[in-house]
Amino acid sequence: MEKNRTDYDAVIVGAGPNGLSAAILLRQYGLSVLLLEAKDKIGGGLATESLTLPGFLHDVASAVHPMAAASPYLQTLPLNEYGLEFINPDIHIAHPFENGSAAFVNSSLTETAHQFGIDEDIYLDLVGSVVEKWPKIGNGLLGPLRMTSHLFDLARFGRNALLPVSLLARRFHSSKARGLLAGVATHNFQPLENLATSAIPLVMLANAHLKGWPVVKGGSAKLAEALGNYFLSIGGQIEIGFTLSDLALLPPAKAVLFDLTPAQILSLKNNRFSGFYRWQLRRYRYGPAVYKIDWALENPIPFTAPECRRAGTVHLGNTFEEIAAGEKCIAAGKENDNPFVLLSQPSLFDISRSPAGKHTAYAYCHVPNGSVQNMAARIENQVERFAPGFKKSIIGTHTMNTADLENFNPNLVGGDINSGRISIDQLFTRPAFRFPPYNTSVKGWYVCSAATPPGGGVHGMCGYHAARTALREVFGVKISGH
Numbered sequence: 001m002e003k004n005r006t007d008y009d010a011v012i013v014g015a016g017p018n019g020l021s022a023a024i025l026l027r028q029y030g031l032s033v034l035l036l037e038a039k040d041k042i043g044g045g046l047a048t049e050s051l052t053l054p055g056f057l058h059d060v061a062s063a064v065h066p067m068a069a070a071s072p073y074l075q076t077l078p079l080n081e082y083g084l085e086f087i088n089p090d091i092h093i094a095h096p097f098e099n100g101s102a103a104f105v106n107s108s109l110t111e112t113a114h115q116f117g118i119d120e121d122i123y124l125d126l127v128g129s130v131v132e133k134w135p136k137i138g139n140g141l142l143g144p145l146r147m148t149s150h151l152f153d154l155a156r157f158g159r160n161a162l163l164p165v166s167l168l169a170r171r172f173h174s175s176k177a178r179g180l181l182a183g184v185a186t187h188n189f190q191p192l193e194n195l196a197t198s199a200i201p202l203v204m205l206a207n208a209h210l211k212g213w214p215v216v217k218g219g220s221a222k223l224a225e226a227l228g229n230y231f232l233s234i235g236g237q238i239e240i241g242f243t244l245s246d247l248a249l250l251p252p253a254k255a256v257l258f259d260l261t262p263a264q265i266l267s268l269k270n271n272r273f274s275g276f277y278r279w280q281l282r283r284y285r286y287g288p289a290v291y292k293i294d295w296a297l298e299n300p301i302p303f304t305a306p307e308c309r310r311a312g313t314v315h316l317g318n319t320f321e322e323i324a325a326g327e328k329c330i331a332a333g334k335e336n337d338n339p340f341v342l343l344s345q346p347s348l349f350d351i352s353r354s355p356a357g358k359h360t361a362y363a364y365c366h367v368p369n370g371s372v373q374n375m376a377a378r379i380e381n382q383v384e385r386f387a388p389g390f391k392k393s394i395i396g397t398h399t400m401n402t403a404d405l406e407n408f409n410p411n412l413v414g415g416d417i418n419s420g421r422i423s424i425d426q427l428f429t430r431p432a433f434r435f436p437p438y439n440t441s442v443k444g445w446y447v448c449s450a451a452t453p454p455g456g457g458v459h460g461m462c463g464y465h466a467a468r469t470a471l472r473e474v475f476g477v478k479i480s481g482h
Contacts, residue, residue, distance in 0.1 A: 007251040008034045010470065013244055014259025014449065016044025016411065020227040021073060021460030022257050022448045022467035027236045029477055034251065035231065036242040041221070042228045044259070044409055045417070046458065048219025052296040052396030055355045059220045060400075060408060061292075061417065063344045063362050064313050066092075066204055067459040068223060069211035072139050074460050077230060084226035088212035089349045094303075094311035095180045096386040098318055102305035103180040109209045119177040126160060126171070130206035133157065141203060142461045144428060144437050144453045161199035162424075168198045169320055182323040183315030186340050188422055189288045189366060191331045192324045196424040213313050215346040219353065223458070246270055255444045255470045259463065261286075261411050261419045261451040262431045277441035280432035284451065287422060288330045289402040289415025290364040291375040296396030297359040301345060303387040312349060316341040316382050330366045335373045339365035341382045358395075369414035372401045411449060418456030419449060428453050438466035444474050 012023045015037035023035045041047065045061030052058065068074055069086055093105040105112050109131055113123040130137075136153045160168060165185040169178045169192075184201040185192055207213075216222045228238060246269040250256060258265055262281035265271065273281075300309065308314050317323040317340035326336045343363040347353040354360050365379050376399050384390045400408070402415025411419050420430055429437060431451040438446045448466030450456045471477040 008032045008253040009475070010034075010255040010257065011036065011250055011253040012257045012259060012448070013250075014044070014411075015042035015228070015238065016259050016449070017046060017068075017224070017227065017458045017460050018448050018450060018463030018466075019044070019257070019259030020224070020231060020463065022259070022463035023236055024077065024227065024231050024234070025073070025464055025467040026255075026471065027231060027234050029471060029475070031475065033236050034253070035236060035238045036244065037238065037240045038243045040240055041224075042238060042240065043221055043224025044411065046220045046224035047408075048221035051294050051398035052360075056296040056358070056360050056396065057219050057353045058294040058360055058398065059346075059362060061405070061412070062220050062458050063346070064213050064215055065220070065223070065458050066207050066211065066213040067457040069214050070138070070207040071459040071461060072142060073464040077227075079223070079226040079230060082226040082229045082233075084223055085217040086212075086214035087217050087349050088214045089310065089312035091307055091311040092208045092213035093180070093184065093313050093315060094305065094308040095183045095315045095317075096303060096305040096308050097175070097179060098385070100304045101176070102307040103176045104307040104311065105180070105205060105208045107209060107212060112209070116172070116174055116177045119172045119174050122171050123177060126168070127202065127205045127209070130157060130202050131209050134206055134210060142454045142459060143465050157202070161202055162196050163198045164193050164195055165197040165201060166192045166324060175319055178320040179318065179323070180315075182320040183317055183340070186315070186317070186323060186327060186342070186366070189418060190421075190423060191328045193328070194423065196427060200422070215312060215344070215350060217350050217352065244268065247272070255446065255474045257446045257448040257463075257466055257470060259449045260447070261413060261449055263413050264410055265447065272442050274441035277432060284431045285421045285423075285426065286369055286413045286416040287418055287420060288366050289369045289371065290405070290417055291367045291371070291373070291379070291402070291415075292362070292364040292400040292405065293376050293379050294398045295361045295394050296354070297361060297393045298395050299393045300348060300359050301361060301383065301387045301393070302389045305386070308386070310348075312344060312346065314343040314345070316343060316386055327366065330368060333368045335367055335371060335375065336365070337378060339375065339378055339382060341365050341379050343383065367402065367415070369416055370402055371415070372403055374399070374401070419451045420455070422455055427455070430455065436465070436469050438469045444470070446470055
């Protein structure tokens with residue numbers, strides 16, 4: 001082979017949402033790009049299958065997409081021309097309590113705040129300030145630490161975001177506001193007493209008011225299909241069924257980007273990484289995991305609180321104190337007998353998900369990483385607690401423990417759907433303490449998965465920033481914005 005000859009400008013290993021985003025950005029700048037995927041379909045966690053009964057469509061991993069709708073990069077792509085349609089429910093989040101009432105979040109900031117009575121102004125101040133400043137701080141938060149013209153606004157956000165959510169919750173007087181905050185904070189997968197656990201709930205609540213918490217019409221796989229078809233339309237190449245175990249098998253390229261987490265990267269033969277970089281990757285820590293269940297239902301879930309019957313996402317955990325105790329239990333390596341449950345009911349808003357008159361629902365609870373404990377009964381009991389009669393409507397069930405999730409997508413190590421612990425020490429320095437964090441020790445090789453900033457969630461920003469780094473360092477292309 002002729003010296004310095006390359007078959008491609010860039011090769012992307014892994015076609016999850018970040019690998020797809022990286023591939024698209026590189027191709028948009030005229031580079032020849034090959035996207036490799038081990039499975040027979042692209043998308044990673046963006047998959048939709050008939051898991052329970054024929055005619056019932058279930059999202060295998062990612063189901064609700066607030067960050068996809070809010071993504072600074074994905075919003076620039078004409079994905080609607082390739083079949084993507086987001087559907088936002090009337091109520092984005094509902095949080096029921098044992099007394100039959102519920103807190104809710106809809107698109108209206110003022111209407112959401114008003115329900116909290118004495119806490120109305122506090123909600124408007126905390127969440128409203130993020131809504132107001134999001135155009136200035138959103139790009140800074142959804143990426144690596146870097147200089148920005150909006151440092152003052154980011155610093156003001158940080159005053160609250162870096163607090164433990166247990167401390168932030170003390171500003172609220174009502175159990176309704178505190179419970180809602182705790183439910184959204186569980187997306188940290190950490191004890192609520194940990195530092196910086198206020199960042200995620202503030203961002204996710206703000207984006208509920210800005211862009212909603214939508215589902216994808218037809219299932220999450222439609223988002224992957226739209227990304228893939230757009231990439232192909234602009235001249236990109238995709239090869240599925242390519243299982244990579246040895247980097248010597250890659251076609252020559254000037255840049256290689258890995259939509260993989262440290263565990264998979266370290267397993268690759270001929271990786272040429274320095275001993276120090278391998279040591280850094282071995283120190284990477286994965287977080288708590290999930291046990292997931294899908295149901296085919298005869299009827300809609302009969303929640304006692306009417307707000308829950310109009311919500312796309314329902315957080316089942318009752319009070320702040322109950323949720324906090326449960327998350328602490330998981331962090332201690334124990335399954336919770338009364339787990340917090342995140343539930344999605346997409347068929348209420350997307351009739352393509354189930355046969356006429358029938359419904360689907362998706363739920364998960366947190367478990368210790370690698371746990372194979374069967375949590376199905378505990379999850380169903382928690383739903384029944386807030387929706388008496390729910391169990392009678394079940395006509396089909398499919399479960400996935402942590403091993404099943406990792407088998408479905410190796411990036412979900414031990415069932416960790418965030419591809420790594422979201423603790424303050426791994427928030428901006430994942431997967432290793434490097435600048436930029438996408439760089440490996442090999443020139444031209446980058447990590448673009450959710451194991452890099454800004455972390456988990458379907459937003460494509462990890463891939464975007466990794467590709468942007470490759471454009472600058474390998475191809476001499478500097479782009480502004482985002």
